[in-house]
Amino acid sequence: MPLPTRAGAAALLVVAGLAGSAAASAASTSAGTRAAAPGSVATAEGHGHIRNVIYLLGDGMGRTHVTAARDRFHGVSGRLNMERLPAVGQVATYAVQPGSGQPGAADFDPEPVTDSASSATAWASGVKTYNAALGIDAKGRIKPTLMELAKRDGYRTGNVSTAEITDATPAAQASHVLARGCQGPTYSAASCQNTEVTGTPLPTSDLRVTPVADQMARNGTADVILGGGLARFDAADEQALRGQGYQILGSPATQTVATEEDLADARRRKVFGLFNTGNLTIEKYKRENPGSTQAKEPTLPRMTRKAISLLSTKRAGSHRGFYLQVEGALIDKRSHANDAAQTLEEIRAFDRAVRVAVNFARKDGHTLVIVTADHECAGFSIIEKGTFTNAEAGTPPRNVDPSNPANNSTPTRSANNKLDPLRSTGPINGSGAADPKSFAPATFRTPDDPESVRDGSPDASLWLSYLSGNHTGEDVPVFGYGPGSRGVDRSIDNTDLFDVMGRALRVTR
């Protein structure tokens, strides 16, 4: 998908500058970092030479997720750190069916709702692919990733996630597999092969059926690897990593997870640190259980700060800059579970990682920061206080208009919907908490509410509900800061992110 011309981009820059100024003014009294002063927006937009790109994504973070977190933590007139960035746009996220051509091709066969694998492949490799595919197109052909291109051209590289590091989003930058379930530690035909795409099973020597962990431990694509998923790696992987000079925090061989102290002591050019055998622990649990082992895991902003520090440290030899991907993965995973309280705290942690990145970019002056998501998850909704959703009602809303039959539609529903007391037994984080079948919303107080208002109360002003437990096909927000950020200041496709970042790093045409 072609990007706008330079002239068009220049025109849009004016709009971006105004938007950035407005955001800065509006945000000046809210929590978090101070927005760029209006006069600095042009600098933030980009006259500088880009040395670094920091790409942060909230997995499953739709526009409503952002708004809900803003309302919850900063009030309706506040701003999250990501919302203060001067460039703002939206991203289409659709996937394609197995075997499909690219958009515009005669055999193009779209799939409106993406998964994390397809979406991550779109920005990492610049191609649409089928759900579950990583680093390949929909016909199964290997496509180089931005992180591989950056590495080849002398950039330092980092891959940070709160998920298992072999999970779809981080894996899309550093592996090529037919199926995202092929994570390791071992190959299995069911999890690694996809004969719908390849016709016959591939030989197990083929990269596309080689478990992600085996690839990551040996291809050296990322210099700094921080996250979860130690159980995916084994003693042979540790040996391979050591052979490439990685400083290994903890031990895959003994399944000893890395610690915050290990992270603090990390100094080498290449660092591999996984802090949980599976996904990292959610922020809400850590906050409520400060004495737990899990509470000692580093936060996403902490890992982001360390990754930037390691990657930006001047070392002997050529140093062109760095490319870092940071994923707030648990936004998606807790949205699948329809747990708004957990989801909101994951968004806040992710937004704090954004602040870390932007603070670095502001000082550095040569760093492009892009913040976005791979898809929306679960149809997150902010509903009006005191109202209810269709899931809580016995029937859909009335569609008969006695005063104007032109408004009537079919099938005819002359009775308005009513709250079904069996489906809605009170806020699920309040009076309905004991009922696992309740479809009622979760309610949260915001800084705009009186001090006496409590979470889970009908008096709380933020009412949140979910449409489903799965991904949706809506566009997701994108925010940008720094030179080159005007490339995201419009409606784009997720494959355009490959072009924006590739051009910024000068690793693609």
Add this chain to the structure above:
Amino acid sequence: MAAAAGAAITFVVGQQGRDPDRGSASPAAGSTPKVPGGPVVKRSLPGLAAPTGEPVLPSITAAHPAPGAVVVAEGPFDDRFTLTRLRLDRTRVTGVVTVTSDVSELLELQVLAGFYDRRGRLLGTNRYVRPGHAHHDGQAGAAPEVAPFSVAVPRGLRARVVSAAVGVPVLVNE
């Protein structure tokens, strides 16, 4: 844990991006010209041998369950599930895997069973493979975190099998 290994892996990478030039030198103003065609995707993974079969669990080999017992064999994901309702009859071992960690969508699950004689010697193995994410397996209605399984005792072993061990070598959640 590892599958049996064969020859060292060498890969051939044919495509270089959306067009033949992607991944080569950039024409952008101010950038240093680069030599096109350098390696992008790693063509070989040093020291990695290609697997020759399905995953095995060393704990299955090491187990010597008593007659009548069905024991749990150690695997890489034991902190992510529970195994309950384990039963062995003449033709199969059955049970339920309940995923307890990061439950959203169960993408991949494999249960490996070892079968033993009266002296606790391993006679053979078999496995249950739950259809994965891409296969739309028609298990609608089942909770995503609960996976009943059944592993058949190999037909030629049925007269001698008196105990079993089960473990999980493959587990992937969304």
